[in-house]
Amino acid sequence: GESVGLHLPTLSVQEGDNSIINCAYSNSASDYFIWYKQESGKGPQFIIDIRSNMDKRQGQRVTVLLNKTVKHLSLQIAATQPGDSAVYFCAERWKAGTALIFGKGTTLSVSS
């Protein structure tokens, strides 16, 4: 089946920089997308979500952008902090009531 993928397995940034984590999805019918953060030794934690009828959504220091034309999802983290170091997963839902399909993850490393 179709799956969500990520452009880069790792991303290294300096503290205070803005980070952009990218994700490409292949199912143009997907109606819902989520970003998760997974810290070492922990389960994934919800960061932010976006529906397919939106192209941008902002949270606290995070913004998710959805470009349905090229089937691309991105997570922007403003003023990245060492505590942001983690693996970030995007996930898509093909339609309401179906399971989330996860990408393989991008490891974000933030150096001081």
Added chain:
Amino acid sequence: EAQVTQNPRYLITVTGKKLTVTCSQNMNHEYMSWYRQDPGLGLRQIYYSMNVEVTDKGDVPEGYKVSRKEKRNFPLILESPSPNQTSLYFCASKQYGGNTGELFFGEGSRLTVL
């Protein structure tokens, strides 16, 4: 505190010795699911349950069983574990339906099969 609790968190076992990983959630969620996480493969769904007594296969169900006799519990059973089931396992739950798909994850159970 709303949470998904898995036990055990760490387990080393031998091939063929039946084991059960328990999962319990206190959020009254209808939907529960098991995932395994392997390097380079991300999170893959093993089984899921829409509600009590309703279970279905995910992407990688071979070698696993589940049951959903109560709403809060969703144990994962490995009848005859094999080394290829060495992995990090996550249980997750969410409200079924509604406008969001947010899954709440447990802390994970790291299983090693020798």
